[in-house]
Amino acid sequence: SQQGEEDPQALSIQEGENATMNCSYKTSINNLQWYRQNSGRGLVHLILIRSNEREKHSGRLRVTLDTSKKSSSLLITASRAADTASYFCALGGTSYGKLTFGQGTILTVHP
Amino acid sequence: NAGVTQTPKFQVLKTGQSMTLQCAQDMNHEYMSWYRQDPGMGLRLIHYSVGAGITDQGEVPNGYNVSRSTTEDFPLRLLSAAPSQTSVYFCASSYLAGVEKLFFGSGTQLSVL
Numbered sequence: 726s727q728q729g730e731e732d733p734q735a736l737s738i739q740e741g742e743n744a745t746m747n748c749s750y751k752t753s754i755n756n757l758q759w760y761r762q763n764s765g766r767g768l769v770h771l772i773l774i775r776s777n778e779r780e781k782h783s784g785r786l787r788v789t790l791d792t793s794k795k796s797s798s799l800l801i802t803a804s805r806a807a808d809t810a811s812y813f814c815a816l817g818g819t820s821y822g823k824l825t826f827g828q829g830t831i832l833t834v835h836p
Numbered sequence: 837n838a839g840v841t842q843t844p845k846f847q848v849l850k851t852g853q854s855m856t857l858q859c860a861q862d863m864n865h866e867y868m869s870w871y872r873q874d875p876g877m878g879l880r881l882i883h884y885s886v887g888a889g890i891t892d893q894g895e896v897p898n899g900y901n902v903s904r905s906t907t908e909d910f911p912l913r914l915l916s917a918a919p920s921q922t923s924v925y926f927c928a929s930s931y932l933a934g935v936e937k938l939f940f941g942s943g944t945q946l947s948v949l
Contacts, residue, residue, distance in 0.1 A: 728878065756936065758936075758938075766943070767941055767942045768928075768940045769940070770937045770938060770939070773937065813878065813879070815938075817936065821886075822886050822892060822935065823881060823884065824869075824881070824938060825895075826871075826878045826879040826880075828876060828877065
């Protein structure tokens with residue numbers, strides 16, 4: 726089954742800067758989701774964007790989806806040290822009952 | 837609400853031993869699943885269930901069994917543990933099998949010696 730490919734693998738920024746993470750995929754999807762994982766913890770759902778949507782916002786998060794390029798980006802504005810975590814994209818609808826995850830981007834926000 | 841509860845949090849096994857990882861959710865979710873997370877590999881789906889009595893294989897099912905006798909519980913059984921099964925295991929549930937938002941447990945860290 727296909728998996729999202731995330732870029733970059735690691736990102737290190739200063740507090741207050743914006744962080745952008747990208748996810749590319751190869752086949753059609755129904756939706757694309759982003760999750761956050763703090764060290765040693767379970768994943769937490771951040772946002773879902775459907776295949777017929779181009780942009781979605783939630784607080785300091787902005788997600789875009791370009792189905793023609795088969796790619797999505799997650800933008801975190803005005804990053805905080807508390808945003809330090811791993812971020813995963815997940816592809817939904819490629820196969821009933823299955824949600825496939827990318828390898829993740831490790832974000833470090835320095836105070 | 838407790839959400840998704842996994843037990844145990846840590847486990848060490850010897851090669852060849854069997855064990856069951858427990859997962860329970862109190863949100864009346866139809867869908868439940870098991871993932872394993874290995875460094876550099878992201879999360880890989882082991883087995884999933886779209887309702888009581890219904891289970892199916894994910895991406896990496898070999899060496900694992902599941903059953904879903906109730907809506908709340910979805911145990912994962914390791915039949916004969918191998919070092920390659922050393923990993924962090926996550927149980928996750930969703931209201932619908934369309935899987936539009938997964939709720940994760942806190943994970944079980946398993947080491948097989």
